Amino acid sequence: MAGEPQADCLFCKIVAGEVPATVVRDTETVLAFRDINPQAPTHVLVIPKAHYPDAAALAVGAPGLAADVLREAGEIAAQEKTVEPGYRIVFNTGAGAGQTVFHAHAHVLGGRGLEWPPG
Known part of the structure; x- marks a missing residue:
């Protein structure tokens, strides 16, 4: 069931x-921690x-919690x-987009140039 802990989820x-x-x-609703394979000097996951399972399911199932994730990303x-000079918040959705852990999470990236498109 959505929202319930999953035994096989990292x-x-x-x-x-x-x-x-x-x-x-660490707040009542959100946990943020450093990525073990950082792609920028600042690379923090906010969950x-x-x-x-992903950002879309989070937004539909718990819009207030989705807002908590975004607010904490800004914090x-x-x-x-x-x-300053800027940062990026990224939600990967699906294996084809690079999502490897199927628990909604935002990547907060900064501390280097973040040109668009990424890659």
């Missing part, structure tokens, strides 16, 4: 404290503590001092 295990992570923010950008 991010649910991180939320439960079963798998370690370098946590940078809802409740399990939703992390400020905390990491990437608001």
Whole structure:
């Protein structure tokens, strides 16, 4: 069921404290931690503590929680001092887009040039 922890989900295990992570923010609804394979000097993952498979499912099932994820992404950008010159928030949806953990999460990237299109 959406929102319920999934036994086989890496991010649910991180939320439960079963798998370690370098946590940078922890609120009642959201957990943020450093990516283990950073693609920029700042690369933090922001996840809802409740399990939703992707950003679209999160937005439909828990719009307030989706807003929490985005708000915390902005807070992390400020905390990491990437608001100026800029940062990127990325949600990958589906394996073809690079999603490897099917628990909704935002990547907060900054600290280097982030030209468009990415790649």
